Amino acid sequence: MHTVPPTTAPSGHAAGAPARPATAPAAAPTAHREPAIVVKDLSFRYPGTERDTLRNVDLTIARGDFVAVVGGNGSAKTTLCKTFNGLVPHYWNGDFAGSVHVGGVDTWDSSVAELSSRVGYVYQDFQNQLVRPTVRDEVAFGPLNFGHADYRERTDEALAQLGIAHLRDHFVWQLSGGQAHLVALAAALALRPEVIVVDEPVAELDPARAREIYQRLRDLNRREGITVVTIEHHAEFIAEFARSVVLMADGAPVWHLPVQEAMDRHADLAAHGVPAPDAVALSAAAGARPVALDVASAAEALRPVVAVRATEHPRPAGEPGPTDEPGPTGASRPACEGTDPAPVVASLRGVRHGYRSVAGGLSTVLDDLDLDLRAGERVALVGTNGAGKTTLMKLLTGLIVPRAGTVTVDGIDTRSRSAARMADHVSYLYQHPQQMFLKDTVREDIALFPRGRKVPDAEEIVEGIIQEVGLAALADRDGRSLSGGQQRRATLGIGLAMRPSLLLLDEPTSSLDIRSRDDVTAMLAALADTVRCAVVATHDMELVATWASRVLVLDQGQVLADVTPRELFSRPELTARTRLIPPQAARIALELGLYPLPLTAAELRAHLPAAGGRPAPSAPAVPGRSAPSAPATAPTDAPAHLAPSAPALDPQEVR
Template structure:
């Protein structure tokens, strides 16, 4: 077994980004992949196919592609998880910092390539932040583990959290702690899988700003696996497009975004700044809002178009009957010291039939707690929660499931049987619902999973799993359907499939509530937005009202969709919510320049 030599300095010296295409291998490669193929046990085709890829030292690389394109499998070869942990048929070679990953162990490679998982909470195994960050250097016997710990905490601006318990952290803080634990081993490369999937927009941007700082100031090569093209365009220096187990190309970010149609075809939607500047005929598309505004201003129409359709203007007098209500609800959790940390404070809400409600706010604002109170999984410490006229204190959660269905953020938690059909049938069969078999077949057709009905739900792609969990919820025939982050970690096709199904629920579900950080979903689907902040309702508005009031977004740490931010900077009123609405205010090129129907 080869021993990895110690890194001569805490961080490698930055090198200038090569002027040639990143995939040419010029400059100083830190990762070199040659003729790599890999097949998981029990499968009949290679997951990775003849991959050749070079990543230069000091690059900030976004690895993109649709669900199932093998992005994560490729990146797991950088730190040896493939093939040393996820074993299978491995051919070719991967070198990181000059070390052959086949000849080294995962432990040895951890000082070369650190990895922050998509489910980063599972990486936190020690009680306090200081213990967590120090655990790696201690396990490797580094005498300077204290210095390494303080250095990593300072780099990410979280030294003030050193004595906090990890379970007290917000999602954004926990993500930074997982990253700090990786940095304490002083790797040359840091791989971050879906860094923003479970974070509110403001904390997501903070993560990327920290990664950019590590890249620019310390020369660390950063590799992110990402679906959010807005962050890719603004922060990445190069982009690897994966499809069917191999790179399609590896290009500087400007060239990659100029190929927006090809990205769209592979499940990566063009950011609004890109699609709109392409629509007005820009030779080089804008990569962010600030650069898009001056490019679009000369193309504003002299006469404004008709006002946008009133998607979201139903007032209280036009609402349907009350499906659920909360009165004087207070709830909180005991800390390790025994005091009560409030999560929801004196909450009064009515949810009405026919409403599509988006529940938004920062990590820790109380969104998931509110949903669990509505299901009866928890009862409030004080106050009353009523669902279809039933006090949740008077019924068990199992009995309330006849009226309300809650779909977890992580779909794997919804799969209890060995096939999708059996999971969808579990509730109606257990309740001996008349016509249960016909109901299951109807639901399978409704969510488009007839051909996958005999598959184990845990073996499906991310988008298929989301459809299956919606099927489980629909089979319960609830009056109130609650969905926690239904579009996180999905590529554009899967995300649009889920949004399409949500749109079609009106004839099945009386009221749907979605807790989400996805502001595009909020803008295009919701009829009502409830903004939670520090346990209270900060605003109860329509999407257009929300994004037209920057003071609410700032206080709740929301980031409106790019189109709304661009329109606000251009002074357009009423505020367009989508690129399609904003495009109506612009003199554009031929409609063939439209990006996937989004602009």
């Protein structure tokens, strides 16, 4: 055991330290495979805190495993994984007790630099990893620093693995958030590590690219034998791609189990802030044991029992369902067909914009775009990474002006006023909330605009907004010290304090756990009385399904489709062309031929008939999400909802 000379008693063994949860052992040895990572009796406490962040952790990850580390905010998922590459305790110091071995090497005796060739790490705040001007330079940076003569080959290989070779000569500051995330992952892969840790691997990626990332990680795991560890909130990807799951709570693993058994214990997951994916919840509601892990399996489980409506005459592929209006494609339309159009809040006419590449050529992002945004609309901007969503938002704010065409907000041409003056009409909430915290407290940040504009009753307005976004207890905290979900609420408060006509939000649910995501979604739904028009750029298709009244699909610089969420997800040819993947419940419904297409698990549950005369299981009304159907009191060591005939899995064994 190694211990940092403590200023207090060693944190892992301090008197009164809480014991690890008494559930299935987390240090689950895997038969016939040598370990890649061994954690023994590990405890860690950050300086200035009163309790351990990690508490008596025992964990073994087998070589070649694909492990998903899950848990609610504050469960210490990221802190645990930062011990694997030595960031804890060599960079983030504190009271450290116990040991961590990676490939037989004690991380205590190795520097972060030495460990980086063994453990590749992509951080949640991956933008901070990008230190070179171009994509090629960034990916080559690691191999060059280690003196690898084949650095060019490694660079090209990593770019090709992730399908971003076409970006090699782009400046990193020109990339979309999703593209930048892929570059950070490519830079880690270029060192050909034994273990790769990815914190939120699908954050800021379009749905198709998110699946590709997991498919690439699975290929690296199965073909190259690389041990993969992901920190993930999206249980859908966990169920389909992971081999095993570590559930964290209060700084310690609750259990470490094979993925099928982990999903069978969906009540455990839900109790710790990880709601089951729709495939799991719906198949469980239909009585499937074991539960389904993907869309195809869930559809097969539901097919014999689902109440299919109007399947005798299925509609042709691509035709809207009976209740959908077939909105025009590639054009702007009023918020309510057949009525007088609502007033225009913002308008774009003939807008062209692009950026210069390294070679000096102009890369066009938006091309001859015409668009109206109207009062009362909840607009979702969707499209692949690099489709121009963020560029469109920056044009609306006046932060940039188009190379051609005009942009107006509240009738004001953005060329005629500075971005600072346009802030009286439009508020833009950044993709990364940390960029919006300029003061020492949340209250000061929210008050910055109304005080600066000498708004009457500014203090009363600020206090009202603090209450509205649910941050009264945190108003005197530095916004940079808040959790991801709290930061999103704080930035929403900053935006609302500007009292804009047009509110723009860039990826508001990115990197949030499910509970925080649902909190933000509920707050967005309550904006109708506060702003005239809200626009969200997002890859979160569940947010699109549950919040948006209008969806603009951007593709190759144009609005390819202007539709409702139900129409979008009912048109497979459109989603395939634009690389959009409907929410899991909608995909299950498409497999079953249901229409009007259910967009959420709650809607799909209405098609489940009564079983044995009993109503189909119901769930609490959470927007876009179904709660697990298994009883919350099911014991964690022997799930009551497992079929009696199914052989019990040994919780000590992780396959």
